[in-house]
Amino acid sequence: MRGAAQLHSGGARRGGRRPDARRPRQGEDPGRDAIRPDLPPEGPGGRRNQRVRTRRPDRADHRRDAAPAQSPSAGAAGGVRTPGGRGGASAREELPRQGEIDARLGARVRRLRDVGEHAWIARFVRDLSSQRRGARIVVGPGDDAAVVRPGRRALLLTTDTLIENVHFRAGWVSPAALGRRAFRVSVSDLAAMGGGPTFALLAIEAPPRLAVGHLDALVRGFRAAAGASGAALVGGNLTAGSHLAITVALLGEAPGRIVTRAGGRAGDALYVTGTIGGAGLAVRRLRAGRRGRLPDPPLRLRAGRELAPFAHAMIDVSDGLVQDVGHLCRASGVAAELEAASLPLALGCRRALGEAAPTFAATAGEDYELVVAVPPRREHLAARLSPRLGCRLSRVGRLVAGRPGVRLRDAAGRVLALPRDGFDHFA
Amino acid sequence: MRGAAQLHSGGARRGGRRPDARRPRQGEDPGRDAIRPDLPPEGPGGRRNQRVRTRRPDRADHRRDAAPAQSPSAGAAGGVRTPGGRGGASAREELPRQGEIDARLGARVRRLRDVGEHAWIARFVRDLSSQRRGARIVVGPGDDAAVVRPGRRALLLTTDTLIENVHFRAGWVSPAALGRRAFRVSVSDLAAMGGGPTFALLAIEAPPRLAVGHLDALVRGFRAAAGASGAALVGGNLTAGSHLAITVALLGEAPGRIVTRAGGRAGDALYVTGTIGGAGLAVRRLRAGRRGRLPDPPLRLRAGRELAPFAHAMIDVSDGLVQDVGHLCRASGVAAELEAASLPLALGCRRALGEAAPTFAATAGEDYELVVAVPPRREHLAARLSPRLGCRLSRVGRLVAGRPGVRLRDAAGRVLALPRDGFDHFA
The missing domain is CATH 3.30.1330.10 (PurM-like, N-terminal domain)
Structure with missing residues (x-):
């Protein structure tokens, strides 16, 4: 134990099971979910000694x-x-x-x-x-x-x-x-x-x-x-x-097969769950001091579990689609072609950025959606599975032979210039 | 993955097994082990691209x-x-x-x-x-x-x-x-x-x-x-x-029995591995801008493993003996009496602080030694085990019935005033 600061420190045997430990705690207010940085937080004076009474x-x-x-x-x-x-x-x-x-x-x-x-x-x-x-x-x-x-x-x-x-x-x-x-x-x-x-x-x-x-x-x-x-x-x-x-x-x-990011092969289709660009846009707005709401990261446990049995490779999108697909490419030893027109853009992102939305969404990060490489002979299963995933599943491109790298193409097949690959903490 | 910054990110399949990956890496200099804060670190210019080539x-x-x-x-x-x-x-x-x-x-x-x-x-x-x-x-x-x-x-x-x-x-x-x-x-x-x-x-x-x-x-x-x-x-x-x-x-x-901090009973003897007060003294010196050397935390895996089969309770000493024994007492619902004269003081601590050494060592922290509660009928085993532990094992007091709390007594049985119980990050 360092600093005696372990949450698992102290009072396990005698300290537990307080008589009042199961009293229901005060509710929260999930309805008011807009982030309002200008609003002062409530003084918790009235919440003193409020305890965690969570039941799990x-x-x-x-x-x-x-x-x-x-x-x-x-x-x-x-x-x-x-x-x-x-x-x-x-x-x-x-x-x-x-x-x-x-x-x-x-x-x-x-x-x-x-x-x-x-x-x-x-x-x-x-x-x-x-x-x-x-x-x-x-x-x-x-x-x-x-x-x-x-x-x-x-x-x-x-x-x-x-x-x-x-x-x-x-x-x-x-x-x-x-x-x-x-x-x-x-x-x-x-x-x-x-x-x-x-x-x-x-x-x-x-x-x-x-x-x-x-x-x-x-x-x-x-x-x-x-x-x-x-x-x-x-x-x-x-x-x-x-x-x-x-x-x-x-x-x-994992209940079944464990999927790494290293199994992708040339010819695999690339799918993305949910939408991208929404969280990145919120971050941009909030950084600029404007009102915005940072969405909760989506929970893609079910999608991951359902897609795993027939995926060649999976990765989550945290630093931007282009960058994370790049990780998958390097691990798998292939290249990727993404189609800008196919990206599942968050509605707010498309509205706010218009034509610039695809390149922004592809590099903004904070999405926490999944990218899945599906072999061609299994693509029909992806379509069939879709209703069970609890989220959209969009085909956004494919893996191709070549030096690891990611290209984003417009509808005419032109490679789009990207402002950056994605987020790097130090670069 | 957040920030694509996982050490377990990227390049697993293709990137591994570089031909040169097993070349022995440059040695370190374990001989010069005094910490000298006034010495500038060596410019790692000559170590560019030095790779980790550790074999495990x-x-x-x-x-x-x-x-x-x-x-x-x-x-x-x-x-x-x-x-x-x-x-x-x-x-x-x-x-x-x-x-x-x-x-x-x-x-x-x-x-x-x-x-x-x-x-x-x-x-x-x-x-x-x-x-x-x-x-x-x-x-x-x-x-x-x-x-x-x-x-x-x-x-x-x-x-x-x-x-x-x-x-x-x-x-x-x-x-x-x-x-x-x-x-x-x-x-x-x-x-x-x-x-x-x-x-x-x-x-x-x-x-x-x-x-x-x-x-x-x-x-x-x-x-x-x-x-x-x-x-x-x-x-x-x-x-x-x-x-x-x-x-x-x-x-x-754990190879055998898992020992919590909650099993101590009145009558148990309290033992401490190694010595205490040395690391605390080093921290005090370094904080004051003096030369000093922060010792490596000791590794007490063998002591823990050997003592576990017959210990009622164990805890490690990170924030000071008094405080950590206090955690053990609260978890076990007992009090503790420690004898100042029995504390295994680090030599440097005894020399530097003299009479003040026991109270300092009992509250200084950073020791990472183990405190073990041993039932009276097993005390002979503790003595017999001692050579196998790789460190000293000292009897420092006992658990007694009463409200959880720790008293440190001098040779005459007087309760010593303590400057503090130990380290608290926020208090």
């Missing part, structure tokens, strides 16, 4: 994921609704822009530095301990390490990080939506292998000025998203830092 | 850990020697203090912003791919997620974070030692359950100004430490941030 269905499977109709459990699991790939963020619970909250609500807000690391963790662990333990969780949060019983399948492992001012800014997204986002961004990697999550670890770096209520909401959003995907949060870590950073590690399993 | 014994078990005599494999595994709980850091490879390196070596240093995220990852993944894959690693670094085959035992999961200016400062520790430290700090949690690591994920937040050579050395240090403990680095993530932060997630297994 204990041995949920991966099957409740994409469709809104299937996610009442998400509401039951933590009161945070995750309406099918779109953020249910309440303006009330936005992350504070520093200074703003200090000026307006300073005295009323309980911050991490007021509560202290160990008190927050002890309280949180107590609340996590109130969840029923399935046969697969031997030791849950509250010790040096969690102990879980995996199934007999191979395990999938992945980790991802969201950093303030890199992946989001204060005011762009509510704490609960940020927690959901952290989970979904990571889970996208498992979907792209044809698998789903089983256990999650959550390591948080938080500034001492952070309101405790926001941290609570963040973790609650994470847990609800995990629970709705059949995964349990079994441990974590909390440490002080200059900004907010969230690192997720996921364990998962 | 493929199916190593947990048995090579603590004793220096047993760690030639650590050298073979990555050229980084880990001499029994003490840092083999070379002054040549110190982390740069910003400004210093800019002023002196600016033009010669390749930084992350010069190389770019994807180029660094592609190179690193290629090098990782050159390691032999055991039957337990199905898909290693180079895809959306790693795929591993766990054994049939329950899994241990833990995560920890080291943050620049919180857990270390530039110049305190070499990049390789920082990588080792990140691994060992996390693995300490598994040792405290009686287990050992099998697979590791490494998520790095790095400033664009960071020299690529330093990042390479950090990851190399991590891999070597993991390899020497029988674990494989199977994935990770790289993202830009304002400072360096390292988040580790470990999977592990």
